Amino acid sequence: MSPETNGTNLSPVVCPRCGEIMRSAAVKTAIWRDDRLFVVEDIPAQVCDSCLEQFYDEETTDALRRLTEESFSSLKPKKEVLVPIFSLEGRIVRRTSSSKEAYSDY
Numbered sequence: 001m002s003p004e005t006n007g008t009n010l011s012p013v014v015c016p017r018c019g020e021i022m023r024s025a026a027v028k029t030a031i032w033r034d035d036r037l038f039v040v041e042d043i044p045a046q047v048c049d050s051c052l053e054q055f056y057d058e059e060t061t062d063a064l065r066r067l068t069e070e071s072f073s074s075l076k077p078k079k080e081v082l083v084p085i086f087s088l089e090g091r092i093v094r095r096t097s098s099s100k101e102a103y104s105d106y
């Protein structure tokens with residue numbers, strides 16, 4: 001460690017999944033606890049534009065875990081949003097394995 005290297009982002013972070021260079025970004029995540037949905041934003045993350053993977057450092061993961069485990073019930077949320085909920089019930093088209101040929105005669 002030389003004294004000139006006190007800046008951040010000295011070496012680019014490489015995506016452990018695809019090997020591309022990642023960029024720093026503030027991201028959001030959605031967390032289900034029991035039957036409630038919580039959204040956490042302003043999460044500092046490394047984002048891979050190539051495979052869309054997101055990674056948090058250890059301190060961030062820790063803060064996120066503490067927020068999830070302890071603070072959701074006691075903290076006042078920064079804001080609330082209305083979330084549209086859709087159902088896949090009745091929308092899944094099952095193909096039986098024997099009807100493969102029905103697929104190919106277009």
Ligand SMILES: [Zn+2]
Nearest residue numbers: 015018048051
């Ligand atoms: Zn990647």
